[in-house]
Amino acid sequence: xxxxxxxxxxxxxxxxxxxxxxxxxxxxxxxxxxxxxxxxxxxxxxxxxxxxxxxxxxxxxxxxxxxxxxxxxxxxxxxxxxxxxxxxxxxxxxxxxxxxxxxxxxxxxxxxxxxxxxxxxxxxxxxxxxxxxxxxxxxxxxxxxxxxxxxxxxxxxxxxxxxxxxxxxxxxxxxxxxxxxxxxxxxxxxxxxxxxxxxxxxxxxxxxxxxxxxxxxxxxxxxxxxxxxxxxxxxxxxxxxxxxxxxxxxxxxxxxxxxxxxxxxxxxxxxxxxxxxxxxxxxxxxxxxxxxxxxxxxxxxxxxxxxxxxxxxxxxxxxxxxxxxxxxxxxxxxxxxxxxxxxxxxxxxxxxxxxxxxxxxxxxxxxxxxxxxxxxxxxxxxxxxxxxxxxxxxxxxxxxxxxxxxxxxxxxxxxxxxxxxxxxxxxxxxxxxxxxxxxxxxxxxxxxxxxxxxxxxxxxxxxxxxxxxxxxxxxxxxxxxxxxxxxxxxxxxxxxxxxxxxxxxxxxxxxxxxxxxxxxxxxxxxxxxxxxxxxxxxxxxxxxxxxxxxxxxxxxxxxxxxxxxxxxxxxxxxxxxxxxxxxxxxxxxxxxxxxxxxxxxxxxxxxxxxxxxxxxxxxxxxxxxxxxxxxxxxxxxxxxxxxxxxxxxxxxxxxxx
Amino acid sequence: xxxxxxxxxxxxxxxxxxxxxxxxxxxxxxxxxxxxxxxxxxxxxxxxxxxxxxxxxxxxxxxxxxxxxxxxxxxxxxxxxxxxxxxxxxxxxxxxxxxxxxxxxxxxxxxxxxxxxxxxxxxxxxxxxxxxxxxxxxxxxxxxxxxxxxxxxxxxxxxxxxxxxxxxxxxxxxxxxxxxxxxxxx
Numbered sequence: 001x002x003x004x005x006x007x008x009x010x011x012x013x014x015x016x017x018x019x020x021x022x023x024x025x026x027x028x029x030x031x032x033x034x035x036x037x038x039x040x041x042x043x044x045x046x047x048x049x050x051x052x053x054x055x056x057x058x059x060x061x062x063x064x065x066x067x068x069x070x071x072x073x074x075x076x077x078x079x080x081x082x083x084x085x086x087x088x089x090x091x092x093x094x095x096x097x098x099x100x101x102x103x104x105x106x107x108x109x110x111x112x113x114x115x116x117x118x119x120x121x122x123x124x125x126x127x128x129x130x131x132x133x134x135x136x137x138x139x140x141x142x143x144x145x146x147x148x149x150x151x152x153x154x155x156x157x158x159x160x161x162x163x164x165x166x167x168x169x170x171x172x173x174x175x176x177x178x179x180x181x182x183x184x185x186x187x188x189x190x191x192x193x194x195x196x197x198x199x200x201x202x203x204x205x206x207x208x209x210x211x212x213x214x215x216x217x218x219x220x221x222x223x224x225x226x227x228x229x230x231x232x233x234x235x236x237x238x239x240x241x242x243x244x245x246x247x248x249x250x251x252x253x254x255x256x257x258x259x260x261x262x263x264x265x266x267x268x269x270x271x272x273x274x275x276x277x278x279x280x281x282x283x284x285x286x287x288x289x290x291x292x293x294x295x296x297x298x299x300x301x302x303x304x305x306x307x308x309x310x311x312x313x314x315x316x317x318x319x320x321x322x323x324x325x326x327x328x329x330x331x332x333x334x335x336x337x338x339x340x341x342x343x344x345x346x347x348x349x350x351x352x353x354x355x356x357x358x359x360x361x362x363x364x365x366x367x368x369x370x371x372x373x374x375x376x377x378x379x380x381x382x383x384x385x386x387x388x389x390x391x392x393x394x395x396x397x398x399x400x401x402x403x404x405x406x407x408x409x410x411x412x413x414x415x416x417x418x419x420x421x422x423x424x425x426x427x428x429x430x431x432x433x434x435x436x437x438x439x440x441x442x443x444x445x446x447x448x449x450x451x452x453x454x455x456x457x458x459x460x461x462x463x464x465x466x467x468x469x470x471x472x473x474x475x476x477x478x479x480x481x482x483x484x485x486x487x488x489x490x491x492x493x494x495x496x497x498x499x500x501x502x503x504x505x506x507x508x509x510x511x512x513x514x515x516x517x518x519x520x521x522x523x524x525x526x527x528x529x530x531x532x533x534x535x536x537x538x539x540x541x542x543x544x545x546x547x548x549x550x551x552x553x554x555x556x557x558x559x560x561x562x563x564x565x566x567x568x569x570x571x572x573x574x575x576x577x578x579x580x581x582x583x584x585x586x587x588x589x590x591x592x593x594x595x596x597x598x599x600x601x602x603x604x605x606x607x608x609x610x611x612x613x614x615x616x617x618x619x620x621x622x623x624x625x626x627x628x629x630x631x632x633x634x635x636x637x638x639x640x641x642x643x644x645x646x647x648x649x650x651x652x653x654x655x656x657x
Numbered sequence: 658x659x660x661x662x663x664x665x666x667x668x669x670x671x672x673x674x675x676x677x678x679x680x681x682x683x684x685x686x687x688x689x690x691x692x693x694x695x696x697x698x699x700x701x702x703x704x705x706x707x708x709x710x711x712x713x714x715x716x717x718x719x720x721x722x723x724x725x726x727x728x729x730x731x732x733x734x735x736x737x738x739x740x741x742x743x744x745x746x747x748x749x750x751x752x753x754x755x756x757x758x759x760x761x762x763x764x765x766x767x768x769x770x771x772x773x774x775x776x777x778x779x780x781x782x783x784x785x786x787x788x789x790x791x792x793x794x795x796x797x798x799x800x801x802x803x804x805x806x807x808x809x810x811x812x813x814x815x816x817x818x819x820x821x822x823x824x825x826x827x828x829x830x831x832x833x834x835x836x837x838x839x840x841x842x843x
Contacts, residue, residue: 226686334828391694393694401692403689430690430705613700613703
């Protein structure tokens with residue numbers, strides 16, 4: 001496999017060869033990376049021609065970190081130092097009792113004053129799920145670099161049902177792995193993208209995604225290149241792992257062993273066996289196996305330990321898990337305002353949908369033979385690659401657009417511990433909404449704001465995302481102050497909250513991270529630590545990144561100037577051009593900070609021009625529509641521009657992370 | 658923010674929602690942040706903000722209650738339960754009776770009765786909506802007209818809560834029936 005064509009060599013040394021954007025499916029059980037090659041998405045294979053990288057990370061005695069199949073091989077012997085299914089721990093609280101159920105690990109309680117995240121003791125080290133995930137992402141990045149030489153930005157997929165903390169943790173892991181995260185993309189939407197583009201199907205679809213550890217159901221409408229998600233639902237702790245666990249319990253029963261008394265190593269061995277039996281039962285009606293505990297535990301034919309599990313028995317074991325997915329499916333259909341028989345197709349995603357019981361259950365429930373002709377384990381990464389390519393400006397299908405939604409309602413706690421919903425679930429992103437509140441007590445000088453996510457009425461039953469206090473309000477009588485809270489959710493599904501007291505103008509903006517996440521300083525420190533281990537040269541990387549960003553901004557600004565010269569005010573063009581020239585000069589130098597400053601200057605110089613361009617885009621979009629509606633007159637289109645121009649006393653967005 | 662102006666829709670209650678959905682889609686195509694991934698920060702920020710406004714406007718207009726609220730707000734009236742006049746005693750009385758009937762039907766597991774009560778309220782909600790349609794059909798209503806229309810908002814909110822409850826009862830019954838069917842089959 002050493003034939004390197006000469007053009008390949010040229011590519012390596014071609015300084016102008018653009019970095020390639022990649023799509024990553026960071027899965028519970030397996031992860032993979034893909035990119036668009038000759039207009040077709042393809043997965044990157046390792047030296048053994050395998051696309052799937054087991055999402056397993058082993059921390060060795062000598063400080064070495066092993067990822068993938070080699071880590072998997074060490075899991076039985078080192079159950080505590082080998083983290084599997086780390087995705088289940090992402091964004092969870094260190095004190096969350098649910099996390100203890102999820103593996104044989106040595107958990108470390110968070111110290112007072114540190115972030116409330118899960119911590120694993122692995123040998124002499126303590127690592128967080130974000131760091132473990134970053135190891136997986138780093139492996140994938142290297143794999144892609146071997147093939148592409150230079151990797152640009154990355155789209156990383158997340159279950160649609162991931163809450164804010166889980167999304168933020170995923171983005172942090174990407175940063176920690178040295179990736180520029182272009183976008184977090186919902187897995188079902190990615191899958192639909194892979195199907196929709198290749199088959200050119202319009203219609204109503206459900207995406208049934210049963211992965212290793214998560215279940216998602218998404219209802220979406222494909223129409224002329226727009227993928228509009230109507231509703232999404234699921235369970236972020238339900239998947240193939242649960243099938244393995246149900247099978248493992250059956251194995252313990254068959255061998256007469258007590259699962260409770262098993263050592264972590266034994267549990268791991270039985271779980272691995274369970275997974276192999278599950279795979280075997282995809283094609284076979286019965287799988288025979290030897291007892292993992294040797295002859296002692298059972299009554300096999302020749303005094304040995306031959307046991308077997310039939311597919312019928314496995315179907316029985318799986319049935320309760322499928323019933324759990326059913327409730328989520330019915331709710332998603334209801335939220336979308338659709339009946340199962342209106343659907344044009346059901347797309348299967350995730351390795352667990354290979355299980356025959358799952359396929360027949362889906363066919364029965366939706367009355368529709370499911371679509372599975374794209375490998376259900378690759379389809380998400382392929383879709384992510386398409387989206388990465390589009391975001392990098394290289395896609396040919398310019399009119400493709402993904403309109404995703406917020407999976408769980410967002411709100412704040414008000415009097416009596418009740419949740420006031422500000423953005424309900426299934427609101428299309430990006431989203432922004434405001435709510436106004438007042439003080440309940442005289443002379444109250446601070447507002448405590450508790451941000452929660454979930455569908456329950458009481459804040460205590462929802463996921464707590466952040467608490468902060470707006471301080472410095474002068475004492476007033478109860479009911480006099482007017483607090484305006486703005487929620488914004490970006491296209492990644494990440495929330496930021498802004499609070500402002502109207503009378504005094506006191507205001508505060510937070511990116512919602514603190515409750516279960518790592519703050520920016522911690523992530524930055526982790527990055528530095530990784531560098532200390534002799535991995536990469538942070539300064540050089542930073543300079544390279546900021547140069548790419550600067551060139552991109554300069555090029556795009558020139559394009560905007562050329563596209564709408566009539567929107568420029570006198571003198572504005574020369575001011576912007578001067579800022580571009582300054583920026584280009586800075587790119588020639590080696591001072592990253594200086595380049596950043598010049599980007600900011602150019603940003604300031606183009607602010608109002610950008611607003612005018614956006615208003616023109618709006619007017620054009622509406623006029624285009626008005627042509628086919630008689631009632632809609634040109635007057636309306638004109639009115640729009642004014643409405644949008646004055647609509648925006650939305651507070652400034654927080655600095656993007 | 659006036660959602661009618663944001664989406665270029667006429668200020669009336671009976672909107673052509675499928676045409677408006679198309680407008681929303683075209684605006685999203687023009688403004689979605691993904692379309693500006695390669696742009697400078699100022700354009701990305703502007704696009705994000707406008708796209709969020711457009712989404713919020715569409716969310717408001719496709720919901721009859723929020724659409725009605727926006728119509729009153731556009732006429733300079735404050736809406737929300739604390740700002741609107743109190744409901745008439747006659748309405749409150751009628752409402753209380755319906756509620757009681759619903760809880761009795763729920764307790765008696767009388768699903769047919771629950772459905773009948775729901776259908777009755779749904780038709781009253783329709784009547785209220787058609788009064789709003791008529792009221793806002795010919796441009797700005799007069800002050801007096803607005804005053805007679807405003808209580809319809811409170812009524813619509815009540816009807817919605819009632820219908821939500823009907824739906825919850827029906828769902829509960831369906832889930833229970835499914836659970837029983839599963840027990841039998843396994």
